[in-house]
Amino acid sequence: MQKLLTRVAHANTLLCVGLDPTGSDEDVTRRLPQVIAETAPYAAAFKPNLAFFLSRDNGVQLLRQTIAGVPAGIPVILDGKFGDIANTAMHYAQFAYDVLGADAVTVNPYMGADAVVPFARPGKFVFALAKTSNQSAVQDAILQSGEPVSDFTAKMLADLDATHRNIGLVAGATNAAALGRLRQLCPRNGFWCPALARRAATWRRY
Amino acid sequence: MQKLLTRVAHANTLLCVGLDPTGSDEDVTRRLPQVIAETAPYAAAFKPNLAFFLSRDNGVQLLRQTIAGVPAGIPVILDGKFGDIANTAMHYAQFAYDVLGADAVTVNPYMGADAVVPFARPGKFVFALAKTSNQSAVQDAILQSGEPVSDFTAKMLADLDATHRNIGLVAGATNAAALGRLRQLCPRNGFWCPALARRAATWRRY
Numbered sequence: 103m104q105k106l107l108t109r110v111a112h113a114n115t116l117l118c119v120g121l122d123p124t125g126s127d128e129d130v131t132r133r134l135p136q137v138i139a140e141t142a143p144y145a146a147a148f149k150p151n152l153a154f155f156l157s158r159d160n161g162v163q164l165l166r167q168t169i170a171g172v173p174a175g176i177p178v179i180l181d182g183k184f185g186d187i188a189n190t191a192m193h194y195a196q197f198a199y200d201v202l203g204a205d206a207v208t209v210n211p212y213m214g215a216d217a218v219v220p221f222a223r224p225g226k227f228v229f230a231l232a233k234t235s236n237q238s239a240v241q242d243a244i245l246q247s248g249e250p251v252s253d254f255t256a257k258m259l260a261d262l263d264a265t266h267r268n269i270g271l272v273a274g275a276t277n278a279a280a281l282g283r284l285r286q287l288c289p290r291n292g293f294w295c296p297a298l299a300r301r302a303a304t305w306r307r308y
Numbered sequence: 309m310q311k312l313l314t315r316v317a318h319a320n321t322l323l324c325v326g327l328d329p330t331g332s333d334e335d336v337t338r339r340l341p342q343v344i345a346e347t348a349p350y351a352a353a354f355k356p357n358l359a360f361f362l363s364r365d366n367g368v369q370l371l372r373q374t375i376a377g378v379p380a381g382i383p384v385i386l387d388g389k390f391g392d393i394a395n396t397a398m399h400y401a402q403f404a405y406d407v408l409g410a411d412a413v414t415v416n417p418y419m420g421a422d423a424v425v426p427f428a429r430p431g432k433f434v435f436a437l438a439k440t441s442n443q444s445a446v447q448d449a450i451l452q453s454g455e456p457v458s459d460f461t462a463k464m465l466a467d468l469d470a471t472h473r474n475i476g477l478v479a480g481a482t483n484a485a486a487l488g489r490l491r492q493l494c495p496r497n498g499f500w501c502p503a504l505a506r507r508a509a510t511w512r513r514y
Contacts, residue, residue, distance in 0.1 A: 122396075151396060151399075153390075153392065153400045153403065154396070154399050156400065156403040156407070157402040157403045157407065161368070161403075161407075162362070162368050183390075183392045183416075184389075185389045185416040185418070185437075186389045186416075190328075190357060190360070190389075191359070193359035194359045194362065197367075200363075201362070201363065201364075201365065210416050211446060212391070212418040212437060212446050213442045213445045213446075213447070214442055214445030214446060216442055216445075217442075217445075234393070234419055236420055237420065237422070239419045239420030240419075240446075240457060240461055241418060241419070241420075243451055243457060243460045244451060244452045245449055246451065246454070248452070251446060251449060254449045
């Protein structure tokens with residue numbers, strides 16, 4: 103997490119620049135370095151979406167090149183929403199960190215702590231799904247305690263972060279009340295709030 | 309789902325052969341075709357684990373070759389536990405079906421129906437996580453209704469299958485009572501029960 107905190111402090115920015123390339127391989131190969139160069143001064147992190155690379159013939163190679171082209175000091179969060187048991191998660195961590203050279207990943211915690219911890223290597227960091235802005239999701243089912251599943255997940259992630267110190271939450275920015283509750287449950291974890299910038303106009307109402 | 313049902317009927321087998329290759333690239337490239345050739349007569353399906361391929365330098369190429377080497381008529385389930393919103397899921401579906409040539413995928417449904425439906429293309433099929441044998445998972449939290457989250461997920465998958473007719477469940481085989489309850493909730497869906505063969509000795513007790 104330190105690389106992200108250092109970058110945030112140094113560049114005075116909280117913006118995470120998503121890289122979800124669409125279009126021909128030729129266009130994308132040309133445009134990605136331009137986008138990175140033009141947004142780097144404002145970027146706290148870059149976040150390539152794994153699916154948008156794997157769906158291309160040369161996807162892994164392009165993703166590796168893209169990550170290598172991010173200026174030193176700006177962390178790269180591989181958005182893979184990885185969500186499998188520990189042994190498999192360890193192989194995804196090798197892919198993200200050793201094959202691709204990313205600094206962090208996104209993780210889907212449906213299978214519990216086992217699915218998260220293998221990514222929490224020292225020097226790396228993790229953002230795990232807690233409350234997304236997606237509708238009709240398992241996260242919104244109400245537990246016996248009266249709280250939604252996303253609160254249960256958030257508490258698990260707060261506990262994990264107390265040990266590992268590099269586990270954050272993906273917390274959708276469409277519901278300010280839910281976001282506030284997550285912050286109460288997880289006073290210390292890092293939060294990544296997808297599409298917050300895009301929704302800034304809406305947020306002014308709160 | 310028809311390709312799987314036809315294969316099951318034709319070969320009189322319910323065995324899903326997992327391909328989680330470890331070892332050097334050279335060994336794995338040599339051994340995978342041998343394993344496929346020797347197990348094919350008993351295989352209802354092959355299930356390559358995406359992580360064990362991506363963690364190699366030439367992983368996608370090896371995975372594509374491996375899938376192309378599976379005898380015609382035996383379906384290939386790409387075990388990716390994909391779990392992201394619809395637009396991203398559509399790109400993972402392109403990867404699994406168009407780039408790699410798989411017949412089916414595994415999916416993580418934490419983000420809801422949106423994360424599942426893009427994989428339910430006609431002629432393809434999906435196994436979504438409901439109740440795994442993993443400990444301490446979100447799936448085991450108890451809802452207001454008194455049922456575990458995995459039951460909520462199972463009902464969502466039963467509803468989706470009623471429309472799409474090609475959505476099954478990943479249902480861990482360590483807990484016969486839980487498996488029985490899932491079958492009551494989902495009388496029609498296909499079930500994939502990981503490691504059932506390995507646990508056959510235990511199962512004889514039930």
